[in-house]
Amino acid sequence: MTPFLTMNVKAVFDAYPPEVRRKMLVLREAIFTVAASQGAGQLEETLKWGEPAYITAETGHGSTVRLAWKKSHPTQYAMYFICTTNLVEAFRTLFPHQFKYEGNRAIVFQETEDVDMDSLSICIAAALTYHRNKGRKRP
Template sequence: MHSKTKKIRFENNSVAEVFSRYPESIREKLLYLRQLILDTASKLEGVGDLEETLKWGEPSYLTPETKSGSTIRIHSVKGSPDEYAIYFNCQTTLVDGFRKKFPTKFRFGGNRSIIFRIKDKVPVKELEDCISAALTYHQKKS
C-alpha cells in the first residue's frame, strides 16, 4: 500500500482543516515535515508530548508539557506556489546556528525559516538535527 493512502490522524480539527486547504503538492510536503517533527520529538529525552495547534493560522508544534522547546511552524511560502518552509522563532539563535552548521544544505529565510522548493530533496538527517535543536532549545539555555 502507498503511504499516500494512509489515514493521517489529527487531534486538532482546525489543524486538519488547514492541511486540507493546501494544494496537494504542498500538502504532501508539509505532511512529511509534520511526520518528521513528530517522529523526532518522540525520540528526544525530556521533550514530552507535542501539542499540534495553529499559530497565525499555520500548523505549529509546541512542547507544553516540558516547555523544553521553541515553537516550530510549517506552512507554504506566501507568494511562491512551489515553496514551503519550516519556521522557527526569530527571537532565538536557532536559524543562525543552522546557517553556521549547514551553510550549503539549506536555503534560509532570514533568521526565521528554512525554505524548500517542491522539487527539492529534503536533507533529512540535517533537518532532524535542526528540529531537535528547536524542540530542546530551552533545555540547553538553562
C-alpha cells in the same frame, strides 16, 4: 505513531496544493518522530497565525516550530522558528549548503527538491529542546 490531525489543523493542510501538502505532512511526521526520539515530551499541535505549529507541552522545554505555505510563493513551503532565538543562525553555520534560509526565522524548501531529512532532524531537535538545552552547545 504520529497523532491524527485535529480538525482545524487538518483544514489548513487540506487547503494546500496536493504536492505541497504531501511534503508538509512528511515534515509534520518528522517533528513528532524527533520529539519522541529526543525526549522532548508531548507535543501540542495548534495553529499560530493560521499555520500548523508544534510546541512541547512542558513549559520552558522547547521553542515553537511552525509549518507554512504561502500563496505568494506557490512553489515554496517553509519551517519557521522563533526569530528571537539563534536557531536559524546555528543551522546556517552547521548546514550552509543543505538549506535555503529566510533571515533568522525559516528554512525554505522548494516543492521540487528533496529535503535532507537527517540534517533537518538535527534542526528540529534543537528547536524542540531549545530551552531545556539553553546554555549548552547547540545543535
